[in-house]
Amino acid sequence: MEHLFQELVQQLRATWRRRWWILPVAWLVCVLGWAYIFTLPDTYQVSSRVYVNTQSILTPLLRGMTVRPDVEQRIRMMTTTLLSNSNLQQIARKADLDVLADTGSTGELVEMLREGIELSGESNNIYTISFQHKNPEIAYRVVRETGDLFMERGLGSSRLDLVSSQQFIERQLERYEEKLRAKEKEIERFKQENSAYLSGEGSFYDRLERTRQRLEQARLKRKEARQRVQSLRSQLEEGDSAESRVAAYSNPQLEERINRLKTQLDQLRRRYTEQHPDVAQTQRILKELRAQLEREAQEYAENPDAVAPGDSPLHMALSEARSQVAALQTRVEEYRSRVERLEKAIGRVPQVESEYTALTRNYEALKDSYRRLLEKHEQAVLSGHVESETSSVDFRVLEPPQRPEEPAAPNRVGLASAVLVLGLGTGSGFAFLLAQIRGTLVGMSQLAELTGRPALGQVSRVRTPVHRRRRRMEMLVFFSAIAALLVVYAAVMAVFFWI
Numbered sequence: 001m002e003h004l005f006q007e008l009v010q011q012l013r014a015t016w017r018r019r020w021w022i023l024p025v026a027w028l029v030c031v032l033g034w035a036y037i038f039t040l041p042d043t044y045q046v047s048s049r050v051y052v053n054t055q056s057i058l059t060p061l062l063r064g065m066t067v068r069p070d071v072e073q074r075i076r077m078m079t080t081t082l083l084s085n086s087n088l089q090q091i092a093r094k095a096d097l098d099v100l101a102d103t104g105s106t107g108e109l110v111e112m113l114r115e116g117i118e119l120s121g122e123s124n125n126i127y128t129i130s131f132q133h134k135n136p137e138i139a140y141r142v143v144r145e146t147g148d149l150f151m152e153r154g155l156g157s158s159r160l161d162l163v164s165s166q167q168f169i170e171r172q173l174e175r176y177e178e179k180l181r182a183k184e185k186e187i188e189r190f191k192q193e194n195s196a197y198l199s200g201e202g203s204f205y206d207r208l209e210r211t212r213q214r215l216e217q218a219r220l221k222r223k224e225a226r227q228r229v230q231s232l233r234s235q236l237e238e239g240d241s242a243e244s245r246v247a248a249y250s251n252p253q254l255e256e257r258i259n260r261l262k263t264q265l266d267q268l269r270r271r272y273t274e275q276h277p278d279v280a281q282t283q284r285i286l287k288e289l290r291a292q293l294e295r296e297a298q299e300y301a302e303n304p305d306a307v308a309p310g311d312s313p314l315h316m317a318l319s320e321a322r323s324q325v326a327a328l329q330t331r332v333e334e335y336r337s338r339v340e341r342l343e344k345a346i347g348r349v350p351q352v353e354s355e356y357t358a359l360t361r362n363y364e365a366l367k368d369s370y371r372r373l374l375e376k377h378e379q380a381v382l383s384g385h386v387e388s389e390t391s392s393v394d395f396r397v398l399e400p401p402q403r404p405e406e407p408a409a410p411n412r413v414g415l416a417s418a419v420l421v422l423g424l425g426t427g428s429g430f431a432f433l434l435a436q437i438r439g440t441l442v443g444m445s446q447l448a449e450l451t452g453r454p455a456l457g458q459v460s461r462v463r464t465p466v467h468r469r470r471r472r473m474e475m476l477v478f479f480s481a482i483a484a485l486l487v488v489y490a491a492v493m494a495v496f497f498w499i
Contacts, residue, residue, distance in 0.1 A: 025423070187356075
């Protein structure tokens with residue numbers, strides 16, 4: 001460490017001996033640097049901060065009912081495409097850059113805007129738009145128009161997408177409606193041409209099986225009805241004696257009158273005695289009706305042909321059974337003819353059913369697609385209403401652009417200080433370089449190290465009064481030049497500060 005310290009001290013001494021080179025180099029660098037800084041044009045910077053609120057309370061409320069755009073992706077895409085040629089040309093046109101700027105070429109204006117406009121976004125959806133130019137009016141207008149275009153693209157892009165989506169879905173709905181109508185006509189025509197093979201009660205084989213079952217059921221009922229007819233005939237033949245005919249005889253009208261008189265007689269007996277005229281008259285009439293019924297039964301027993309056969313219950317039941325047999329016979333013939341027709345057409349059925357299944361399958365697929373498109377159309381319409389009446393993205397200008405009064409660059413005060421440091425450093429570096437090129441020995445240790453032999457002693461320099469006055473004068477001149485440089489630096493700083 002001590003060796004390094006000694007080496008440093010020796011280098012400083014060597015540089016100090018070349019100190020007169022520091023002044024001209026420092027003055028040259030500082031004067032040239034300050035003159036260059038003075039010629040630098042002023043640059044004005046304008047910035048604006050915009051907050052993009054992508055959170056909406058309608059999003060959870062209308063989830064599943066509407067189609068909400070991906071706001072985050074839309075904002076990212078908008079920031080990426082904001083500096084496209086078309087947008088930059090629009091910004092240049094609205095800001096009147098062709099009038100304010102020095103150049104009238106559209107390509108140069110677009111290139112200037114692309115290189116100068118800076119759009120940066122933060123994590124909390126705050127975007128900063130900034131632009132620098134030597135004309136403060138141009139900088140202000142560019143930032144203003146860029147912010148307006150940024151918000152315009154954010155508000156209008158989703159609505160344009162929804163309108164185009166609605167138009168596309170409506171065109172598709174019209175196409176599907178035409179396809180459905182054509183398919184319905186085709187199915188209707190196919191049904192008319194193959195009505196014998198198609199039915200709304202299932203497949204052809206199901207209809208054939210059901211018809212066979214109905215035929216068997218009709219035959220069974222016909223057999224039961226025939227057995228009932230035979231049973232009634234047997235009853236009539238077995239009961240063909242006088243006693244049975246008397247017991248089997250019936251006169252519904254006369255029996256009804258007798259029952260009505262019995263009821264009336266019971267009511268009269270509750271109110272009057274047996275000697276009352278009304279009771280006696282009712283008993284007399286009831287007795288006559290019973291006697292008349294007995295005479296008719298006796299006459300029927302002696303001469304059955306004198307009474308119509310249909311008046312007998314057995315005859316009436318037999319007639320009803322025969323009618324039922326005839327009806328069931330007609331039903332059996334009808335079902336038999338249906339079964340025969342279906343069995344004859346069984347070879348054509350698979351092809352017809354296959355074609356009909358294909359038609360209905362295509363129709364159901366078209367219908368399902370049409371239904372889904374209709375639901376999407378309703379969602380698109382509702383989403384359009386939401387977008388037109390509300391805003392999924394809310395833009396808030398936190399810091400609007402302001403016309404700058406002071407230039408943002410160059411920082412002449414800081415540059416002037418940097419030039420001073422650079423001048424002094426360059427002069428010192430030049431003196432150090434000369435010391436290295438034209439090296440001298442400044443101590444016994446350096447001589448011993450260089451020769452490799454021990455130094456026995458050194459001769460000190462004796463300064464006379466003349467030498468001391470000259471040295472003081474040299475130091476005075478040197479530090480006066482340094483002070484003059486600092487005074488000039490202070491004057492330059494004052495000038496730059498008040499410009």
